[in-house]
Amino acid sequence: MKPLIPASAQQPLPRARFIVEEDPGPEAVPLDVLFVGGGPAGLAGAIRLAQLAARDREQGGPLADLEIGVLEKSGELGEHCLSGAVVNPEAFRTLFPDLDEAELPLRGRVAGDRVLLLTQRGKIRLPTPPSMRNHGHHVASICEIVRWLGARAEELGVNVFTGFPADALLMRGGQVVGVRTTPAGLDREGNPAGGYMPATDLSARITVLAEGTRGPLSLAWLEREGVGSANPQIFALGVKELWEVAHPPDAVTHTMGWPLPRDAFGGSFIYPMGGNLVSLGLVVGLDAPYVDLDVHALLQRFKQHPFVRGILDGGELVEWGAKTIPEGGYHAIPDRLSGDGLLIAGDAAGLVDVASLKGIHYAMRSGVLAADAIGRALADGRGEEDVTEGAVPAARLASYDAALRESLMQDPLYRNRNQRLAFKSGFFAGGLKAGLMQATGGTLPGARIPSEPDAAGPRRKRLGLDSAYDSEHAVAKVDAVFRSGNATRDDIPPHLLPGPAAGAEVSPEMAEIYASLCPAGVYERDGDRLVVNAPNCIDCKATDVLGPRWTPREGGSGPAYKRM
Numbered sequence: 001m002k003p004l005i006p007a008s009a010q011q012p013l014p015r016a017r018f019i020v021e022e023d024p025g026p027e028a029v030p031l032d033v034l035f036v037g038g039g040p041a042g043l044a045g046a047i048r049l050a051q052l053a054a055r056d057r058e059q060g061g062p063l064a065d066l067e068i069g070v071l072e073k074s075g076e077l078g079e080h081c082l083s084g085a086v087v088n089p090e091a092f093r094t095l096f097p098d099l100d101e102a103e104l105p106l107r108g109r110v111a112g113d114r115v116l117l118l119t120q121r122g123k124i125r126l127p128t129p130p131s132m133r134n135h136g137h138h139v140a141s142i143c144e145i146v147r148w149l150g151a152r153a154e155e156l157g158v159n160v161f162t163g164f165p166a167d168a169l170l171m172r173g174g175q176v177v178g179v180r181t182t183p184a185g186l187d188r189e190g191n192p193a194g195g196y197m198p199a200t201d202l203s204a205r206i207t208v209l210a211e212g213t214r215g216p217l218s219l220a221w222l223e224r225e226g227v228g229s230a231n232p233q234i235f236a237l238g239v240k241e242l243w244e245v246a247h248p249p250d251a252v253t254h255t256m257g258w259p260l261p262r263d264a265f266g267g268s269f270i271y272p273m274g275g276n277l278v279s280l281g282l283v284v285g286l287d288a289p290y291v292d293l294d295v296h297a298l299l300q301r302f303k304q305h306p307f308v309r310g311i312l313d314g315g316e317l318v319e320w321g322a323k324t325i326p327e328g329g330y331h332a333i334p335d336r337l338s339g340d341g342l343l344i345a346g347d348a349a350g351l352v353d354v355a356s357l358k359g360i361h362y363a364m365r366s367g368v369l370a371a372d373a374i375g376r377a378l379a380d381g382r383g384e385e386d387v388t389e390g391a392v393p394a395a396r397l398a399s400y401d402a403a404l405r406e407s408l409m410q411d412p413l414y415r416n417r418n419q420r421l422a423f424k425s426g427f428f429a430g431g432l433k434a435g436l437m438q439a440t441g442g443t444l445p446g447a448r449i450p451s452e453p454d455a456a457g458p459r460r461k462r463l464g465l466d467s468a469y470d471s472e473h474a475v476a477k478v479d480a481v482f483r484s485g486n487a488t489r490d491d492i493p494p495h496l497l498p499g500p501a502a503g504a505e506v507s508p509e510m511a512e513i514y515a516s517l518c519p520a521g522v523y524e525r526d527g528d529r530l531v532v533n534a535p536n537c538i539d540c541k542a543t544d545v546l547g548p549r550w551t552p553r554e555g556g557s558g559p560a561y562k563r564m
Helices: 040-059 090-095 142-155 216-225 295-302 306-312 360-380 399-409 419-425 427-439 477-483 508-517 542-546
Strands: 019-021 033-036 068-072 113-118 123-126 159-162 166-172 175-181 184-186 192-197 201-203 206-209 235-244 252-257 266-272 277-285 316-326 342-344 523-526 529-532
Touching: 019 216, 033 040, 033 175, 040 068, 040 090, 040 142, 040 360, 090 360, 142 159, 166 216, 175 206, 206 216, 206 360, 216 342, 235 295, 235 542, 277 295, 277 306, 316 477, 316 542, 342 360, 360 399, 419 427, 508 523, 508 529, 508 542
Parallel strands: 019 166, 033 068, 033 206, 068 159, 113 252, 206 342
Antiparallel strands: 113 123, 166 175, 175 201, 184 192, 235 277, 235 316, 252 266, 266 277, 523 529
């Protein structure tokens, strides 16, 4: 078949939609520091900063009267958060050194690790690579972690605003001076309807973008500032299910091989979650050369394996979800994550180590380091004219970049900097290179392996996944969306931008790519026409990587994860 290049049909990032050269309005909510995103990075940063403010209230320091806010697009904290999750508790110990382990929102220590190579019906146990050994780590629900962090933040006086997506950055002369939220209660044509709520402005001297993967404000600001990275960011899509079963496994299990072809990077996870719960999921790189790459369908096929079926037999699907994951590693972290009045943290900065399958503690660490830099910046500027108004200058916030880079240089995220990229050479050659990197601490081969954006790679092959739903444990996309808790109203304005330009037609071939890739059935190919079922969207951002752009929509839309 003729190769298809997704980038050729993708609309440019609508930067003007996300950056507005305008001061906050006269009714703006005034804050000193605003964290955009109520996930691990934003909440950890808000907690650390509130702890610094509490210290200064006792000692008469410069941060005593600090007003801190967290803006979150989901209706309740945690509802848009999805992860494995096996958690390194490092950041919790930093933030809460006096708490006992039993008081933390973690479900228990990892009892053992198991790595399997799957064939269609068999399995081979492999030695567990050092990067995947989870001794001292904990299984956890990311939803529970976020709700717990939110409660700690509010106890410290942080203003937590849920149900308010950030629609745009407000800028003045190159300085970020706040954000504008997305209006609510608009009809399909964008006109005020029942329950209409206009956009709200929030002013801030420092805005921390902790939006998560593919954060549109972060992407727009980096593009506006011309900030690049050694390699472009690349992504994977993870689809996850939570099951209640009779006999959960006793070890954290990861698999590679079947049902993935050798030219698709990825693998599975199966984690005991305490009680009778088990989480399982499949993660696949979005650089795979297939027009019909369907990670949800691959997960349904994975559940047909005798080993997995033995775990699920007699069980019940409790919850389902999907999320993109930044996989580019150290070389894809933007060269600069600070500017006038702005910092970027967490998944928005690409802080995930694929080799060890860890991102939560990096997100929380970046939030803590951002808060420390903010504390220094505000304290150092005490008494100067710009302390009381206007954005904090970039020069005062640049210590965040230095501290973050320094923290990573002796860390697995840096040591494993080329391991994901090694698999660009294929499964076997990539495995050999990754093993050599693991054995030498990343020094051999140490040179950066270049990459290209996922959307630039040609799609020329077919997987053929028609049989993926031939199992009693399989779940169709429409039923999966129901299991995500998605209750988005049907008449919400469109928030997805397909086509290379406004009004442009999407080819049938590209429509097939979008329909296969989207795990929530948002896109359908109806003959030669692309049909967009926007209310189905669960904000996973998969097609934002390869096709239609995602833009913020009414607060509380999308999934409502409770136990993921």
